Amino acid sequence: METNKQVRVRFAPSPTGGLHLGGVRTVLYNYLFARQHNGKFILRIEDTDQTRFVEGAEQYIYDCLHWCGLTPDESPLTGGPFAPYRQSERKPIYYNYALQLVKAGYAYYAFDTPEELEAMRERLKAANSHSLQYDHHSRMGMRNSISLSEEETIQLLENGTPFVIRIKIQPNETVICNDLIRGEIHFDTSAVDDKVLLKADGMPTYHLAVVVDDYLMQITHAFRGEEWLPSAPIHILLWQYLFGLDNMVKWAHLPLILKPDGNGKLSKRDGDRLGFPVYAMNWTDPVTGELTKGFKETGFLPEAFNNLLSQLGWNDGTEQEIFSMSELIEKFSLQRVHISGAKFDFEKAKWFNHEWIKSASAKRLLPDITTLLNNNGIDTGNKNLFEIIDLIKDRCTLLTDFIEHTRYFFIPPKTIDVASIAQKWDEKKKTFFESLIPIFEKAEEWNSITIETLFKAHASTHEIKIGELQMILRVFLVGCKAGPGVFHITTILGKEDTINRIISGIKQL
RNA sequence: GCCGCGUUGGUCAAGGGGUUAAGACGCCUCCCUUUCACGGAGGAAUCACGGGUUCGAAUCCCGUACGUGGUACCA
Numbered sequence: 001m002e003t004n005k006q007v008r009v010r011f012a013p014s015p016t017g018g019l020h021l022g023g024v025r026t027v028l029y030n031y032l033f034a035r036q037h038n039g040k041f042i043l044r045i046e047d048t049d050q051t052r053f054v055e056g057a058e059q060y061i062y063d064c065l066h067w068c069g070l071t072p073d074e075s076p077l078t079g080g081p082f083a084p085y086r087q088s089e090r091k092p093i094y095y096n097y098a099l100q101l102v103k104a105g106y107a108y109y110a111f112d113t114p115e116e117l118e119a120m121r122e123r124l125k126a127a128n129s130h131s132l133q134y135d136h137h138s139r140m141g142m143r144n145s146i147s148l149s150e151e152e153t154i155q156l157l158e159n160g161t162p163f164v165i166r167i168k169i170q171p172n173e174t175v176i177c178n179d180l181i182r183g184e185i186h187f188d189t190s191a192v193d194d195k196v197l198l199k200a201d202g203m204p205t206y207h208l209a210v211v212v213d214d215y216l217m218q219i220t221h222a223f224r225g226e227e228w229l230p231s232a233p234i235h236i237l238l239w240q241y242l243f244g245l246d247n248m249v250k251w252a253h254l255p256l257i258l259k260p261d262g263n264g265k266l267s268k269r270d271g272d273r274l275g276f277p278v279y280a281m282n283w284t285d286p287v288t289g290e291l292t293k294g295f296k297e298t299g300f301l302p303e304a305f306n307n308l309l310s311q312l313g314w315n316d317g318t319e320q321e322i323f324s325m326s327e328l329i330e331k332f333s334l335q336r337v338h339i340s341g342a343k344f345d346f347e348k349a350k351w352f353n354h355e356w357i358k359s360a361s362a363k364r365l366l367p368d369i370t371t372l373l374n375n376n377g378i379d380t381g382n383k384n385l386f387e388i389i390d391l392i393k394d395r396c397t398l399l400t401d402f403i404e405h406t407r408y409f410f411i412p413p414k415t416i417d418v419a420s421i422a423q424k425w426d427e428k429k430k431t432f433f434e435s436l437i438p439i440f441e442k443a444e445e446w447n448s449i450t451i452e453t454l455f456k457a458h459a460s461t462h463e464i465k466i467g468e469l470q471m472i473l474r475v476f477l478v479g480c481k482a483g484p485g486v487f488h489i490t491t492i493l494g495k496e497d498t499i500n501r502i503i504s505g506i507k508q509l
Numbered sequence: 510g511c512c513g514c515g516u517u518g519g520u521c522a523a524g525g526g527g528u529u530a531a532g533a534c535g536c537c538u539c540c541c542u543u544u545c546a547c548g549g550a551g552g553a554a555u556c557a558c559g560g561g562u563u564c565g566a567a568u569c570c571c572g573u574a575c576g577u578g579g580u581a582c583c584a
Binding site: 012046048049051052114117128129130131132133162164166182187190191192193195196198199200203206209210225227228229230231232253255256263265311312315317319321339340341342343345348349350351352358392394395396420465466467468470474475478480481483485 | 510511512513514515516519520521522523524531532533534535542543544545546547548576577578579580581582583584
């Protein structure tokens with residue numbers, strides 16, 4: 001074990017649109033691990049499938065990582081010592097390695113057309129074969145450099161016949177994946193198929209590209225979703241054939257994030273169906289124009305998003321659930337990453353956000369809230385938003401809740417909830433409020449304590465219980481029975497606004 | 510079908526031979542507040558099943574069931 005090697009980890013997404021929360025969690029774990037070990041976090045773009053190119057998808061990934069604060073040390077954007085970091089720009093590299101494998105007898109040319117492959121599967125299905133794979137059973141019946149004579153192969157190659165390069169899997173061998181999270185996993189190569197390594201367009205498949213690039217970019221640890229586990233033997237064999245097992249990355253397969261109801265991997269569709277975001281940020285499909293909501297726009301704080309993601313598959317063994325980024329960097333450990341998948345619970349996700357909003361300073365929240373309110377037609381210019389945020393943040397689970405909870409500070413209620421106070425309203429109370437106005441007008445100081453004192457003194461001279469009066473005042477000011485202490489509200493509203501709303505309220509009853 | 514992985518309340522989970530099987534979310538009750546929250550105090554609810562091993566199993570072993578991932582010239 002080369003313990004002195006600098007830790008280098010990578011996130012290698014395919015830019016096909018949207019960034020799933022599971023992807024962000026993979027980024028997070030990579031990032032935490034890199035920071036904890038003073039290593040490097042690399043972003044590599046796996047764009048080898050040219051048929052799946054999506055406009056803007058790569059930029060979107062940068063935007064998401066930026067919002068989350070999980071920015072890579074090396075990427076196509078920032079560059080780095082192992083550039084290029086976009087696989088489409090590394091195309092020639094892979095061909096040479098594929099060729100090397102063919103020469104060594106670990107891979108071979110295959111000339112089968114998609115139709116022939118389909119026919120093969122049909123044939124195997126009809127024969128009741130328990131494997132429908134292109135493998136040691138079936139490859140002799142196909143058109144490839146193993147089944148064909150050398151002359152035929154050369155002829156086909158010289159004729160420019162389209163070909164792929166497939167790995168040649170030897171049956172009856174055991175490949176062991178030593179997973180950092182799950183321990184030893186054994187695979188019998190008899191059940192592994194001859195996967196395509198190099199496609200007919202000269203691009204590598206994922207299998208070849210990860211191995212080659214992880215080696216070339218000196219990656220030390222490879223974290224990826226559990227869905228990759230079945231193809232691990234291919235990658236391990238490739239490492240063995242190309243670069244040696246001693247140089248191989250250490251693998252860690254992360255548990256899946258499952259849909260809340262039923263079972264299966266959480267997908268964008270589940271979010272649409274159940275009404276919660278799955279992507280980090282809003283994503284608009286450039287072709288269909290369809291918008292998929294993101295956590296950011298739903299009103300999540302990036303601190304909360306990272307925090308909740310960190311707990312979806314890991315905990316530190318104590319009762320602590322709220323972690324700052326620096327705590328996570330300090331405490332994260334692969335040993336405590338779970339083995340089994342977790343169903344995503346949006347209620348719990350919101351709880352995390354609520355906790356972060358409650359403990360956030362008004363200063364931290366101010367820029368986000370200002371933008372949010374302004375975008376929603378609320379002019380915050382003449383009021384102390386700082387103070388308002390402090391007053392109401394406890395009742396905001398999502399950032400977007402600030403709209404509803406701050407609106408009445410800026411905009412007088414058009415109508416008030418008459419029904420909630422109508423029964424308590426009588427001539428005596430009307431007189432009380434009418435005579436309250438000149439008292440307020442004459443008030444020299446306008447703060448929560450003096451207003452309350454004035455109000456209560458006036459109530460006692462009228463011999464009315466203050467409770468009901470406060471409720472009425474609240475509805476006059478806010479429009480409904482909600483919000484923080486009513487005298488705090490009058491303070492922020494100011495004398496003029498308070499009096500105007502009382503006058504307006506009396507008129508509506 | 511075949512191969513891999515998994516299974517502690519509704520959900521997230523701690524616990525890895527002896528525990529009254531933590532805690533959190535959600536739900537319910539009460540207190541605080543003549544509002545809504547926040548906060549506080551309680552409550553209901555769990556080791557998939559069957560065999561072993563053991564004085565003793567949620568914990569170790571083997572089966573079974575169920576779930577899930579893969580089985581593309583997608584990643």
